[in-house]
Amino acid sequence: MRPIRTTLLACLSIAAISAAQAQSQPPLKLGAILDMSGLYADITGTGSETAAKMAAEDFGGTVLGRKIEIIAADHLNKADLAASIARDMIDNQGVEAIIDVAASATALAAGEIAKARNKIIMYSGPGSVRLSNEACGPYTIHYSYDTFAQANVAGLASVKQGLDTWFFLSADYAFGQDLERDTTNVVKASGGKVLGSVKHPINTSDFSSFLLQAQSSNAKVIGLANAGGDTINAIKQAAEFGITRKGGQKILPLLAFITDIDSIGLETAQGLLIAGAFYWDMNDETRAFSKRFMERTKRVPTSAQAGLYSETMHYLQAVKAAGTTDAAAVMKKMKEAPINDFFARNGKIREDGRMVHDMYLFEVKKPSESKGRWDYYKLLATVPGDQAFQPLSASRCPLVKN
Structure with a gap:
């Protein structure tokens, strides 16, 4: 009984230390800029916020000893407001990465702010192919779909x-x-x-x-x-x-x-x-995630919302693997790791930031x-990713050497 008790006490001590470390470290904040009240609210909106929070919870709630926090804001489908929110999130609220930015005009505006501050920005809701072409950046990821x-x-x-x-x-x-x-x-x-x-x-x-x-x-x-x-x-x-x-x-x-x-x-x-x-x-995995999502939202997830969960989880895994929130180190890990989960099959982030998947x-x-x-x-x-998305050889992203 004594060895079991000793082991139990050791585990409790480790858990207490981890909890204390998480409390002493500043939280790792991810900022979701969404359409909460307009014509894209059902596509993204509070459902996207919920998906991101589910990913944070499923990851364990902490990373590198820091509590994971999801903060969300409504851009009202105004590009200037989206840029202002992105600026405030990064400069004043300590956000490490921006997620979603539903709608293309608002995404393009917020993307310029993130690029100027060398922060990762991951798009799930917007569709414009410009996001991985003319508007691409070293820390930009276009995740779920695009117009091409x-x-x-x-x-x-x-x-x-x-x-x-x-x-x-x-x-x-x-x-x-x-x-x-x-x-x-x-x-x-x-x-x-x-x-x-x-x-x-x-x-x-x-x-x-x-x-x-x-x-x-x-x-x-x-x-x-x-x-x-x-x-x-x-x-x-x-x-x-x-x-x-x-x-x-x-x-x-x-x-x-x-x-x-x-x-x-x-x-x-x-x-x-x-x-x-x-x-x-589509399968047992998509149904399992959707069942949990429906318990919270009373509706099934859209592709934008499911994609937001996936990109958030992929980011957190990369932060853990990199051992830092430094954008360059995290992006390197995100591009190295394949993506195979309930959302994406045969997924990979290319050098232009396009996440290619079926x-x-x-x-x-x-x-x-x-x-x-x-x-x-x-x-x-089912259309394989290399047939569905724009080929890298046709990319207009300045980062791509054709």
């Missing part, structure tokens, strides 16, 4: 089905512009044609004039280069106008999340092709095929 991969997976599949004439409805900011451009390149390279496009302001409630222009083009596909509430409104209004049912045109959301499909409803969304980085019901093509189920809420997708294809 979305266009390459969904656009290419559509053209192969004979949907070879396109008209775009695009959000008038960095993300929409990049998504339209990347999809246009895929359509033309595959032998298709773009018959026209129209740009709409972010957070548009009335798409009638834009949809009428798309309808009059007689294009086989109306490509939606937008996201969140804009995608939801455009699809609902296209159904109300009978564009797909009467006119035979196909609506293709180039970026749609499962929360969007939930808002639209299967009766309207059935048959849509969806390119995505993650689906909650992507998926889904089709939205008919109401008769669904077993209940959130059972929305059928997997059509």
Whole structure:
């Protein structure tokens, strides 16, 4: 009994020392800059904050003797506010790394602040391919998806089905512009044609004039280069106008999340092709994480939220391996380590900061095929990362030597 008691006392002493060290050291803070109240709130928002906190908890709550803290702020979809928040987080709040920065314009603004201060910034919610091209940096990681991969997976599949004439409805900011451009390149390279496009302001409630222009083009596909509430409104209004049912045109959301499909409803969304980085019901691992996430949020995770968990965990593992929070040392470890978890398969962070991993093509189920809420997708294809994402040889990142 005495050796067991001695061992127990030793373990308790070690635990007490570790706890004391964690209390004496300043916390390691990660700053999430999110859309908490706007048209991307369901995609990122409080769900992304929850995902990051889950990663911190699952990691053990501390690293290098420091308590892990997640702090979050709402950028209100304003680029100048996102930059101001990033500056305050780093300069005044002691944040070691910034995570997510939902929406591309806000991400580009916050990214410049992080680069100027040599801090790691990891994007999960924003999609603009510029983040790993012209706006790349030595400590920048674009994690979950981007406009190139979305266009390459969904656009290419559509053209192969004979949907070879396109008209775009695009959000008038960095993300929409990049998504339209990347999809246009895929359509033309595959032998298709773009018959026209129209740009709409972010957070548009009335798409009638834009949809009428798309309808009059007689294009086989109306490509939606937008996201969140804009995608939801455009699809609902296209159904109300009978564009797909009467006119035979196909609506293709180039970026749609499962929360969007939930808002639209299967009766309207059935048959849509969806390119995505993650689906909650793919395997036992995705279901296990999603079950825990749902217990906290009452909804399944989007790919942006699942990606945020994964990138946070990968960062913390790199900090532990590096034995420091120094950005250069941590980034080296992040790029060296492969990523294989419930979110990513065959994942690796390239020199341009792009995290390359398998992507998926889904089709939205008919109401008769669904077993209940959130059972929305059928997997059509798995696209390997080196085929889905922009090849490194085509990179416009100044860090890449082509």
